[in-house]
Amino acid sequence: MEPRDADRRDAALLRVLDAVGEARARRDPLEIRGGGTKGFYGEAPRGRPLELGGLAGIVNYEPSELVVTARAGTPLAELEGALAARGQMLAFEPPRFAPGGTVGGMVAAGLSGPARAASGSVRDYVLGATILAGRGEIMTFGGQVIKNVAGYDVSRVLAGSWGVLGVILEVSLKVVPSRAATATLIIDCGADEARARLKSLGKRPWPLTASAWFRGRLYLRFAGARAAVDLACRDANAAALDPDAAAAWWAGLRDHGHEFFRPEAAALARGESLWRLSLPATADLPDLGGEQCIEWNGALRWWRGGAAPEKIRAAAAAAGGHATLVRAADKSAGAFAPLPASLMRIHRRLQEAFDPDGIFNPGRLYAGW
């Protein structure tokens, strides 16, 4: 007889519990793995792989509640497919750097796509999570409702935690209706003109859901009710991109499909690296050489070039933001920007509070813990 889905999931959960129990007993670090699509990001993973791919499946989906609950190993493509079938979606457009990414990995990485400036981040849409942490305990924080202020909001801190606070087993996410209509316009202009135009966009009643500037072109995406999208297109008075080409462009940007985001080995060996600079949208950067791609109405600048890490980090900090070293031959400068001492103390104590044995993805966020 075929085992029921629930039994199969339970068996997968037991395997995770066993593996964590063994690791705790031996103080053996675990590398928490979903689809294994984001190993290049952050500090290098190390430890014995803890595979969560088997802990999969949508547990509960009520379209009229705008909430979906899924196990951590559920493929992101499966989740987004199930939502699309009911006319809904994840508002934050999570990146898929390679096929096979999972819901747990999406939350742990905390990365959001082109829609982030308009619609919010993955963190904003986490409603609850069940984790395995501490001394092997299963704990649930948050829930399946949109408004919930009981206890500290631990579930949202998991977004972008890179696994250092424990194993995400299950998450509940707020979902939104799909957009009825979408259109992408192109304006040929330089980076400075693009940023000047973007500054004036915030006050227009346009349903702008994404913007990007790359290699002499500003891309604007409007999405929402048909009438509003049509009106914005008429007002903006710019060339429209063919819908298929537009969809491919935004997916390529989201997933880093373009070679700009994936320097070849030769370029890396020459000392080129890919940086992610998160800045106040209107902040100016000094000329760092290299090449940039601007997203989020100016709040996200992907930068590729050969400038020294200290120079990039100093420029980002002076502009009021921070810089992440995404792809490089040498990440000894640290993948993530260093923290002020008072904040680092809190980080260390928090990590010890969730992972007293130091077994969950040690060193994945900052070297040494």
Next chain:
Amino acid sequence: MNPTPPIDPHVRARRQAAVLAALARVLPRDAILASREETTPYECDGMSAYRESPLVVVLPSSDAEVAATLKACHAHRVPVVARGAGTGLSGGALPHPLGVTLSLAKFTRIVAVDPEACTATVQAGVRNLAISEAAAPFGLYYAPDPSSQIACTIGGNVAENSGGVHCLKYGLTLHNVLGVRGFTADGAAVEFGSSALDAAGLDLLPLIVGSEGMLAVITEVTVKLVPKPILARCIIASFADIESAGRAVANVIAAGIIPAGLELMDRRMTAVAENYVHAGYDLEAAAILLCESDGTALEVDEEIGRMTAVLEASGATRIAASRDEAERLKFWSGRKNAFPASGGISPDYLCMDSTIPRRRLAEMLLSIQAMESTYGLACVNVFHAGDGNLHPLILFDAADADQLRRAEEFGADILETSVRLGGTISGEHGVGVEKLNSSCVQFSPAERAQFFAVKRAFDPEELLNPGKVIPTLARCAEYGKMHVHRGLLPFPDLPRY
């Protein structure tokens, strides 16, 4: 709430003298209040059933004074309770009898409004509405609108993660705050979030927002501003029974519409509100829905059309859409005055604040009806229907101790029923001291222990607003009700490693 044990007046006097001496070294004299006459206004917040006399109240006027106050209190191991406008509804700002109440009332400066970046940086004591007023010349506003917005401060909103009638579409405080600055319990300066859309390291902003002053004292907040909608229109729809009103709410959402506001009032609440403001509500309806659309004229007209069609198909017995701004405000006037209107028909009321999955609404309201006879008290209901956040108002007379006791038990029953229906004990008012017992039902011992561990990561000596939000093991044991297992995991009895 459990009564706190009485404090020996000699112990209190000695402690007060020591604290005053330490504070006098770092604060100007007029920033320190210690006599009973001066500290009485600080004895409670909006949850006036719970009162406590603070040892000392301080009103610092600069970051340096806040840091110095915290350092002095830290050195003497004195608890500190930060306080905004004191409009909170769960006793989160209830003073500590041997602690310092730190009022941020003097932090009223709007530091900067940046119309290009659509952000505002303001001090923690700035009123919620004052931010929108400062942004108005640029066509912008701050979206979260708790009902107390003319009085409540942004610092208090951050502490409580406040919502409001527009948060289904525009999000809670967390979704509209970019960064905060302040101090940890030892007086060290710290910043969470930033003016960018994310910050390096763990994203600790969601822990700070909604932490009820237990993790840090916040003195400055940077918020996101959004363009003021060109037009807003509101529909009032009547329903002959609660079930069809609840189904209509689900149908609106299922049709892919996110209303700017979606509110439900039951028949008795409608009558109370109508009597107070004369909004022209339908007094025959078992429930009325207020459903708002905002945006450009084109968007709003299209959406009002779609909303009307869904509400009609859901069995609305009467539908009216506002024709102009004056009429829209009239439609809202009763809902916005629901709490004061209830104050007019009863000496006191307890305002509950649980959230449930929307589909359980009818079940919840029927349970509340049954509880009215169990506890012998009346209850009227308003509901942020769009996001499942229920505000039953339990009517009672606090002069009668037995009525207060029954009202508290009635409230706890509502909260625990909400947890059983898959919801939570607080949607937007916070746990404070009011819902400590109910927290025992929502969280397992391991989860509560984890909350304490989170607190100690920020505040190892547990000096900031101690005793709020997280119930101790002992308290839960005394309360004696079982934790309701909420997780969908199938092995609640698995051995722990």
